[in-house]
């Protein structure tokens with residue numbers, strides 16, 4: 303048995319193109335969709351199992367990457383957008399008709415301030431950076447999507463696709479957040495290596 307991780311990766315991972323430089327995201331509305339224009343490829347693209355990131359119907363993971371905030375603009379349907387959770391670090395702007403999250407933005411002082419979170423499956427263009435790792439895997443158990451005894455089967459399926467699995471973000475991103483916090487607290491240590 304295999305899990306419906308996400309339609310973009312269930313049958314393997316397609317490499318992106320380093321020369322690709324953006325495209326258009328559209329929500330699922332047939333009439334007057336919300337569209338977002340991106341003038342850059344994404345970075346840090348990953349599968350996220352957390353409960354807050356938008357997942358297509360039936361999938362247990364979200365696929366989410368980032369673009370510089372300056373590379374993102376809402377091209378149409380802006381009046382249909384609302385912020386899902388104003389108290390969250392990532393303010394996810396979703397279509398109030400179809401529920402699709404169009405972008406997530408950080409307004410507070412945070413390591414990832416200046417980056418917007420996007421789901422490139424909403425685009426028809428090909429060349430977006432491929433998925434690099436899987437984050438927040440244990441969160442799929444928390445949401446009742448997978449039995450606790452099956453969490454390792456989910457990890458095996460992800461590893462079979464070549465993805466490392468983590469129960470938070472990847473070590474590189476966790477270190478970036480930790481360094482930001484240490485700096486803010488005036489305790490950032492200099493490397494003696």
Ligand SMILES: N[C@@H](CCC(=O)N[C@@H](CS)C(=O)NCC(=O)O)C(=O)O
Nearest residue numbers: 350351352353354355390391392441
């Ligand atoms: N176990 C929690 C984890 C939530 C979580 O921490 N999500 C990460 C990855 S997207 C995060 O950075 N959230 C910040 C936010 O949603 O604002 C859940 O599934 O709800």
Ligand SMILES: [Zn+2]
Nearest residue numbers: 329331397400
């Ligand atoms: Zn919509």
Ligand SMILES: [Zn+2]
Nearest residue numbers: 350352354355
């Ligand atoms: Zn998430």
